[in-house]
Amino acid sequence: MSATETPAGVSAVAEQPTISIRGLSKSYDTPSGRKQVLEGIDLDVAPGSFVCIVGPSGAGKTTLLRCISGLMQPTEGAVYLEGELVDRPPAKLAVVFQDYSRSLMPWLTVISNTALPLRSQGMPKAERLERSRAALAAVGLAGNESRYPWQLSGGMQQRVAIARALAYQPDALVMDEPFASVDAQTRAELESLMLEVRKEFNMTVLFVTHDIDEAVYLGDEVAVLSGAPTRVRKLIRVDLGRDRSHLTTKSLPAFAKLRAEVLQLIQEARKEPQA
């Protein structure tokens, strides 16, 4: 198995990308002047692909995700979802955040939390319950429908957040360090779950993580960010196939090689002079 690379954040894909980021720059006005955080980011996420973003701490990953999900406007450049300009949170994009405890409504049962976005869409009750039950079963939570989030472990709560996104059937799923606050064993389980549901639902996923192993294990491509002002330093193709498992995939020499490459790029980025 060999890893091939593309020099910028743009894949050599003929079809229209699900998410397309073009020349995206973002600066903040601070008391000490204008602070340039992102500079000329180009990145494509092809339909059905899983792209992970890694970068040094404070590189601007959260800022980038806010721009992608329409929660913030870039200073320059644009984001397109299936060819349409993102200038507000798009209905066909779902976001799963790190902090599951704040993303679930404690007064709603698991199934009501899962069905909430469908309810807001005006979907008939029978259909939204059916979709939500199927999504909960896909994340291994069948039988937990009438429990409340506070009765579940952290890992189970994050599964509910994933089920809610699956039930919604978005065109793209954006995940912001979703497994950062669960223990290592649960994290490994959730990573495997993501690979399963991604296959089953043919999801297009953009996944931000601090964890290099996680990025290489999950991604079809890993976009490595530079230090601030942040650009896509390199987009690395991960040719490890779609059937992956923690034991076998992480033992492959190709995995170790990719991991070392990403680590080296991040270490170099940390040493770059900061703006």
Ligand SMILES: Nc1ncnc2c1ncn2[C@@H]1O[C@H](COP(=O)(O)OP(=O)(O)OP(=O)(O)O)[C@@H](O)[C@H]1O
């Ligand atoms: N509203 C804001 N006003 C001014 N500066 C901001 C604002 N939001 C973020 N920043 C600055 O922009 C830079 C990037 O922040 P951001 O949170 O996007 O990075 P990150 O890569 O997600 O960070 P981390 O690795 O800690 O998760 C930081 O230096 C931060 O202080």
